[in-house]
Amino acid sequence: xxxxxxxxxxxxxxxxxxxxxxxxxxxxxxxxxxxxxxxxxxxxxxxxxxxxxxxxxxxxxxxxxxxxxxxxxxxxxxxxxxxxxxxxxxxxxxxxxxxxxxxxxxxxxxxxxxxxxxxxxxxxxxxxxxxxxxxxxxxxxxxxxxxxxxxxxxxxxxxxxxxxxxxxxxxxxxxxxxxxxxxxxxxxxxxxxxxxxxxxxxxxxxxxxxxxxxxxxxxxxxxxxxxxxxxxxxxxxxxxxxxxxxxxxxxxxxxxxxxxxxxxxxxxxxxxxxxxxxxxxxxxxxxxxxxxxxxxxxxxxxxxxxxxxxxxxxxxxxxxxxxxxxxxxxxxx
Numbered sequence: 001x002x003x004x005x006x007x008x009x010x011x012x013x014x015x016x017x018x019x020x021x022x023x024x025x026x027x028x029x030x031x032x033x034x035x036x037x038x039x040x041x042x043x044x045x046x047x048x049x050x051x052x053x054x055x056x057x058x059x060x061x062x063x064x065x066x067x068x069x070x071x072x073x074x075x076x077x078x079x080x081x082x083x084x085x086x087x088x089x090x091x092x093x094x095x096x097x098x099x100x101x102x103x104x105x106x107x108x109x110x111x112x113x114x115x116x117x118x119x120x121x122x123x124x125x126x127x128x129x130x131x132x133x134x135x136x137x138x139x140x141x142x143x144x145x146x147x148x149x150x151x152x153x154x155x156x157x158x159x160x161x162x163x164x165x166x167x168x169x170x171x172x173x174x175x176x177x178x179x180x181x182x183x184x185x186x187x188x189x190x191x192x193x194x195x196x197x198x199x200x201x202x203x204x205x206x207x208x209x210x211x212x213x214x215x216x217x218x219x220x221x222x223x224x225x226x227x228x229x230x231x232x233x234x235x236x237x238x239x240x241x242x243x244x245x246x247x248x249x250x251x252x253x254x255x256x257x258x259x260x261x262x263x264x265x266x267x268x269x270x271x272x273x274x275x276x277x278x279x280x281x282x283x284x285x286x287x288x289x290x291x292x293x294x295x296x297x298x299x300x301x302x303x304x305x306x307x308x309x310x311x312x313x314x315x316x317x318x319x320x321x322x323x324x325x326x327x328x329x330x331x332x333x
Contacts, residue, residue: 097320111168112213117158125156125322127304129263130168131180138162144190144198148183149257153306167213172232172255180257201225229255269304276312
């Protein structure tokens with residue numbers, strides 16, 4: 001009979017044998033050379049080492065690691081080391097949050113993205129001035145929700161083995177029936193979604209996909225569910241405003257949920273993080289983006305990205321970041 005025993009620092013699998021079984025095992029063990037027995041003893045000791053703890057935490061070990069040789073000694077539900085990637089970077093499933101995104105030629109869309117989660121239960125959601133329509137499937141259940149702009153970086157739970165798809169809308173784009181300012185740092189779920197459709201503003205809508213998001217958004221515009229404030233959009237492109245500062249500020253908050261200053265600060269922090277991840281020295285980032293000094297940059301990164309400059313240089317962080325893509329130089333809004 002095969003049994004498993006868990007003791008502090010070890011996870012062992014052994015055989016409970018009686019009678020002839022014990023005798024046979026003793027005879028077989030006697031045939032092993034002393035060197036072989038020493039080898040098995042060393043591998044058994046390895047099970048309590050930091051290498052195994054690394055596997056439990058989802059870190060991939062190199063193929064030559066001796067932990068691969070003791071797979072038969074571990075429990076069947078012990079996490080398996082993901083296969084190494086191919087030469088072109090592809091491979092089997094990996095532990096973490098895998099994100100893919102693309103730009104769009106639609107003036108209403110900032111970004112289209114999709115992701116999947118494996119073996120990660122939390123991420124750092126960085127600040128963003130954009131609101132989103134997000135679809136995800138977890139354990140056979142389809143969900144749809146509006147995610148509002150995020151004014152600061154916050155930790156966020158991630159359901160394991162879930163698939164996500166989202167449309168991030170451009171600044172100035174909004175749904176007139178939806179108060180974006182009430183969604184800031186929050187979300188609103190749309191109930192009753194199925195694998196095929198969901199309900200929005202009195203109509204049934206087919207679930208869009210990663211490759212046809214533009215057609216879906218086009219229908220939203222044609223049916224007056226989605227609109228863009230032309231003044232806000234023009235100012236974001238650098239055009240002068242034909243209204244008072246007070247009116248412009250009010251229109252910014254109505255269309256984006258955020259003030260002009262907040263949008264500017266979030267955009268600058270995201271661009272700073274992108275530059276630092278590309279290896280640009282911090283003092284160059286300060287000069288390029290108009291920070292006063294290093295403490296000013298550090299406060300901005302901490303508030304809006306949730307990372308220090310040093311942490312942004314870590315290519316294998318313990319907790320993944322939400323979508324951070326290259327952004328153009330921030331417009332003075």
